[in-house]
Amino acid sequence: MGLALGKESCGLVSKKTELGDLPESCVAMVLMNLEPKEICKLAKLNRAFRGASSADFVWESKLPSNYQQILEKIFGADNFPANSCKKDIYATLCRFNSMDDGTKKAWLDKSTGGMCMAISARGLSITGIDDRRYWSHLPTDES
Known part of the structure; x- marks a missing residue:
């Protein structure tokens, strides 16, 4: 019949600290x-x-240090929303993004963080030679 005083009766229950804290x-x-x-x-x-x-x-x-220039190259100066969060920018760069009229694709490699680029045959050119005999695209059914 005595008075029991404890942490619980005084409202001093100690809460465990959790990861979410x-x-x-x-x-x-x-x-x-x-x-x-x-x-x-x-x-x-x-x-x-x-x-x-x-x-x-x-x-x-x-993100790569030059990610803003990469976005401009892929989407143009005004086509990518300026207020995008960095997480969305990262996700966008990890996808295959076409540029230069579809002759090149660029993406961010998730494992290394480096930019990768694939260039199609039509995206290549021989510099210094304007003679079409050296560089012309001949479509065939076998290719």
Whole structure:
């Protein structure tokens, strides 16, 4: 019949600190050092990780230093939305993007972070020689 005083009766229940209690900025700093695939997996853990995984500085570290010039070359100066987040820019650059009237394709290699380019035969030219005998496209059924 005595008075029982404990943490529970005073409202002083100590809450366990959980992974989701980490500040979003700290989580983002950790994510910045991970691979894009790992960032996307961790974004599924909780709200803090999801929010941190969308931070521009996390994805800007995954983009090539000249990504703005690459976007201009692929989409033109005014065709790519200027207010796009870096995560969307990264996703766009990872896809095959046609440029120069479809004679070239450029994409970001996810494993190395480097830009790749494929040039079709019609996109090539021999410089310094204007004679068509040296360079002409002859379509055949066998090719």
